[in-house]
Amino acid sequence: MPCKQEVAEHLGAKISELCSYIYAAEHRLLTLIREFDEQEGWAHLGFHSCAYWLNFKCGIDMNTARERVRVAHALGRLPKIDARFAKGAISYSKVRAVTRIAAEADEDYLLKIAKHGTAHHVEKLVRLYRRAERLQDTEAAKERHDNRQLSHHYDENGCLVIKGRFPAGQGKLIVKALEMAMEKQYSGDADADVSADHVPSGQTPHIENGPNVSAETSRRIACDSSVLRIDEDKNGEPLAIGRKSRSIPPAMRRALRMRDKGCRFPGCTNDKFVDGHHIEHWADGGETSLDNLVLLCRRHHHLVHEGGFSCDKMASGELIFRNQRNTPLPHWSLLPTVGDDDINNWLEREFFDRGINAETCRSQWYAGERMDWNLAVGHLFTKSASGASADYVPWG
Ligand SMILES: [Zn+2]
Ligand SMILES: [Zn+2]
Structure with a gap:
């Protein structure tokens, strides 16, 4: 032994x-x-x-x-x-x-x-x-900071000439401030006071008229926009408002969140930043009703509209998502089980x-x-x- x-x-x-x-x-x-x-x-x-x-x-x-x-x-x-x-x-x-x-x-x-x-x-x-x-x-950052330079003068034409050397982060902020000043000039507001204090952090000078979007992109944006308003029934939380509006009223949005919890796309665990998606699009005659809505995260909402994926509801109520090749996506993960042998x-x-x-x-x-x-x-x-x-x- x-x-x-x-x-x-x-x-x-x-x-x-x-x-x-x-x-x-x-x-x-x-x-x-x-x-x-x-x-x-x-x-x-x-x-x-x-x-x-x-x-x-x-x-x-x-x-x-x-x-x-x-x-x-x-x-x-x-x-x-x-x-x-x-x-x-x-x-x-x-x-x-x-x-x-x-x-x-x-x-x-x-x-x-x-x-x-x-x-x-x-x-x-x-x-x-x-x-x-x-x-x-x-140490390198400190060196960059110590070597900062800024000089400016007005040339013979009365124009400002700026010369400088800055650490990248600070430089970005300065460029942003200059771009904002330029923007103001283009919009006829050249004399407005611009200082670095007025640069909103994390925000770039905004272009008013954005680029044109594709038809599917505009359908996605319209799918869950709050442009139109409807009057809510003071007694109830409406489960359907039919064709009155494509925008989802707050009570219905709450019900949708409670029902779906998060994105319903197979395999997605995202429960923040979700949109209500009209399964039958409003433009195609779809209703704004809980029955015709499903929560999708931004990425999957994008895939369903512009990415060639689709989402349908069967008569049984089951949701079927399909990829670009029209193949239905699996709903759950089945882990293979193996024996000791x-x-x-x-x-x-x-x-x-x-x-x-x-x-x-x-x-x-x-x-x-x-x-x-x-x-x-x-x-x-x-x-x-x-x-x-x-x-x-x-x-x-
Ligand atoms: Zn949609
Ligand atoms: Zn998702």
């Missing part, structure tokens, strides 16, 4: 072996996600992005899904790290961390850190590098010849070594062109 310690060792070996299988499988998953995203396989179903599709179809929360898509694309540019990850030899945690700085740093060096160090070492090094980078940015067979089939064992993903680091963080971060800033980094060891 094995003693307690032997049992624990056996369990530990099983866990680390399984981890390597999981990393190899994660690598496969990310490779597929990259290919899928490159082909925009999610677009014909009306999803905003690959992350939204992963959220709906695979049950991955939005932040994790976005991160996976990011890492998947980064790996496509890191062949050496990608190859180690495929063998189950480095973990997803390490891969995720190094991809955050991979564009700036040398891949050989990052791979060395990822192979030798623990996940803690990799995470901490990336964090310290980012902090050093921010400090450098702050299937999982074991799959692992055997996919990974058995890779020689994965309990040692595959082990860090080469041992507890006596200490990383020289300053040297290691400093080395990240000198992206090696000579390949000398392969011999560089930040541990001592």
Whole structure:
């Protein structure tokens, strides 16, 4: 009978072996996600992005899904790290961390850190590098601020000549103020007082007569506009106002919100910034009634009008959304379920010849070594062109 310690060792070996299988499988998953995203396989179903599709179809929360898509694309540019990850030899945690700085740093060096160090070492090094980078940015920003210049004079024609040098953010504000001053001049208000204080933040000089919009765009805008008003019945909250108006009265809007909660497009979780969409458009004889309305987020409202998608209501009351090829979209996500035998067979089939064992993903680091963080971060800033980094060891 094995003693307690032997049992624990056996369990530990099983866990680390399984981890390597999981990393190899994660690598496969990310490779597929990259290919899928490159082909925009999610677009014909009306999803905003690959992350939204992963959220709906695979049950991955939005932040994790976005991160996976990011890492998947980064790996496509890191062949050496990608190859180690495929063998189950480095973990997803390490891969995720190094991809955050991979564009700036040398891949050989990052791979060395990822192979030798623990996940803690990799995470901490990336964090310290980012902090050093921010400090450098702050110093550069201070330098830009210190080097500001502004001079102006009036030339012989009585025109103002301005010359200056500003940090980008401040420069943007100044250009905005100048554009507003120019605009005022064009509108015959040249003498109006314009100072930087009057520049509304986050607002650009507005063009009164916007560009013409397509017929479908104007239908979308008309679908949920509040241009027309109707009198509400003081006793009730009307569920239908027939053809009186295309605009949705507040009481009906509330009822619509209560019924639909958020966007009804399959796979969409958006419940803010939603429009009421007339299933049969008002211009085609559709009524303004709860029955003929459905909540859609801005993106999906856009897709249904200008994007070639459609939304119909069946006699049973069921909503059917179709894509540009007129294919109905699925309503719910069905996760495949697999039995224990299937999982074991799959692992055997996919990974058995890779020689994965309990040692595959082990860090080469041992507890006596200490990383020289300053040297290691400093080395990240000198992206090696000579390949000398392969011999560089930040541990001592
Ligand atoms: Zn609409
Ligand atoms: Zn939506």
